[in-house]
Amino acid sequence: MSPRARKTMPSAENAQRYPRTPDGRYFVVRGRLWRCSNPALGPRQRATLVEALMRARADVQRALRAGSREAERNARTRVHRAKVALGERGPVWWTDGAPDFNRRMAKNTPYAEWYSRLALET
Numbered sequence: 001m002s003p004r005a006r007k008t009m010p011s012a013e014n015a016q017r018y019p020r021t022p023d024g025r026y027f028v029v030r031g032r033l034w035r036c037s038n039p040a041l042g043p044r045q046r047a048t049l050v051e052a053l054m055r056a057r058a059d060v061q062r063a064l065r066a067g068s069r070e071a072e073r074n075a076r077t078r079v080h081r082a083k084v085a086l087g088e089r090g091p092v093w094w095t096d097g098a099p100d101f102n103r104r105m106a107k108n109t110p111y112a113e114w115y116s117r118l119a120l121e122t
Contacts, residue, residue, distance in 0.1 A: 019118055020036065021033070021111050024036060025098075026102070028118075031105055031107065032103060032106065033102060033104055033105075033106050033109060033111065034102065034103065035100070036088070037086040037088055038086065038093035040093065041086070049086050050082075050086070053082035053083065055078075056076075056079040057079055059071070059075035060072060060075040060076055088102075089102075
């Protein structure tokens with residue numbers, strides 16, 4: 001696994017900094033829910049997808065600096081595809097029929113009570 005992929009793997013530090021919902025579907029940043037990667041992905045597959053995502057993000061930055069709209073569009077498409085493959089976008093990876101609250105404020109979702117208790121603990 002590359003050093004870049006290792007940096008994006010879950011860690012105890014990230015768990016405290018970006019708490020996960022009790023069901024493991026989302027992590028929270030500044031009160032907003034963000035969908036976690038599909039936990040059913042194997043470590044190698046996940047690492048490969050994360051590496052592709054990081055390369056695509058770097059290519060977005062290069063395209064922006066170069067002022068190339070076509071290169072930017074292509075790189076953003078690759079970012080999107082990697083995120084869908086990771087389960088962070090597109091169809092949800094859970095199978096119980098629960099709705100997707102990705103990118104919503106935690107206080108405006110069924111996670112509101114959990115989130116308010118979390119805020120009191122810190």
